[in-house]
Amino acid sequence: MSQIFTPVVPVAPSITKVILAITGGIAAYKSALLARLLVKEGFEVRVIMTQGAQQFITPLTLQALTGNEVHTELLDTEAEAGMGHIELAKWADLVLIAPASANTLARLAMGMADDLLATVCLATSAPVMIAPAMNQQMWAHPAVQLNVQTLSDMGYEMIEPDSGVQACGDVGAGRLPEPEILLRRVLNFKAKLMVPQSLTGKKVTITAGPTVEAIDPVRFLSNHSTGKMGFALARACRDAGAEVTLIAGGKVDLTTPLDVQRINVLSANDMLQAASQSAKAGCDIFIATAAVADYRTRDAAPQKIKKTQDEMTLDLVKNPDILATISHTYPDMFVVGFAAETQDVEKYARGKLASKDLDMIACNDVSRKDIGFASDENAMTVFFADKYQQEPEALDKASKDEIARQLVALIGQTI
Structure with missing residues (x-):
């Protein structure tokens, strides 16, 4: 008989107070630095340690790093009515x-409540994130994978382990990130x-950065795009609940957003080949922020071109x-374009909106030195296809992350 799970926790409105729970394993040494990073980021941190965890790292270490007492026992005689687990939860x-x-x-996964950590997880209404760490063979075992799936179905937020060399000498998945x-x-x-989950269940493909068109093995045609706007949009779409594919052109040197x-x-x-494959595989929204080179050389030289003539x-x-x-090719897809112009911005943006049959276009004036290429800030005007009967939206100068959030909100209101 199949069983229907409901999420263990509702979504919390904000997060300022974090319980860091540490269980037995050599990876517990990383938890000390994690506690320090959480405190530096402004979180108030309280630590729960299992008996196994205390074999690898001491409660005193975590107490010094967090400034709070470390909790190790289910029944705390120091707590009000001895119900420390309920207070923590x-x-x-x-x-x-x-x-x-x-x-x-x-x-x-079994819903046990025989120690402090397990009981707090049952008693709390807060979200629970779990970062497994173990030997690679243990991680691959069907029983462990069944428990992971069960916990995911219950609503726990699972963090996949990393792969690499483990303390035991094995190589594989199971390392704590x-x-x-x-x-x-x-x-x-x-x-x-x-962030409103306006794109939940949507698949989004985003192009970002410049393209590189070879002249010879060492020279190329390109532009000043850094990909920052596209990467900001990838984060914003992900935060709005979308499944995001990010196609990065040229040699973009930016960190890939998590879960993208x-x-x-x-x-x-x-880029066209990658975009077509992504669209064919199933895509609801296509956002083209990439600065694609208009031209390429007809035939790239197979060897470096020597400087033998004046022209x-x-x-x-x-x-x-x-x-x-x-x-x-995909008329049912919601397509968003970008127009980076140096003159007659609105004219060219509206022209692209119509000629390319777009649903929405965001345009900015890259002749301004304080926004656009290489800048961390941007300002845009957004135009919509006539069928949506929406007036243009002006997005005042702000960080590219903030502009991205505003654009995603507009997409979510329009689709």
Whole structure:
């Protein structure tokens, strides 16, 4: 008989108070730095340690790092009426179990309440994030994977372990992610709680950065795009609940947002191929922020071109129009374009909106030195296709992350 699970926790309105729960495993040493990072980020942190965890790292260490007493016992005679687990459960905005041992996963999946950690997880209304860490063979065992799936179905937020060399010498999945990565997961989770989930269930493909068109093996045609706007949109779409694929062109040197699939390409033809594959695989929203080179050399030289003459002529041919191709091939997809112009911004933006059959276009004036390429800030005007009967929206100068959140809100209101 199949069983229907309901989430263990409702979404909390904000996160300021974190319980960091540490279970037995060599990865417990990373939890000390994680505690320090959480405190530096402004969270109030209280620590729960199982008996196994105390074999690897001492409560005194965590007490010194957090400034709070470490909790180790289910029945606390110091607490009001001896009900310390209930006090902790009510206090927390978030419970983060890192590392979580295989034994802990099994006990949580069974709903056991025979120690402080398991009881707090049952008694809390806060979200619970679990970062498993164990030997790679243990992690791959069907029983462990069944427990992971059960906990996910219950509503626990699972953090996949990393792969690499383990303390036992094995190589494979099962390593606890680095403390900095775990902190980012907490911050991203917190951000999601504050963002309307307007894109839940939607698949979004975003192109970002410049394209690189080879002249010879060492020279190329490109532009000043950094990809910052596209990466900001990837984070904003993810936070709004979307499944995001990010196609990064050129040599974009930005950190891939967590939970975002990244595809690296170079040329416009490469980007078109990746975008077409993503659209064909199923895509609801296509956002084209990439600065695609208009032209490429007809034939890239196989060897470096030597400086033997005073003048050189390049034979250029037009690149494919990625945005128009996707829009015309998939008319039911919601397609968003970007127009980076230096003059007559509104005229060219409206022209692209109509000629490429877009649903929405965001335009900015890159002749301004304080916004656009290489800047961390932007300002835009957003135009919509006539069928939506929406007036243009002006987005005043702000960080690209804030502009991205505003754009995603507009997309969510329009689709």
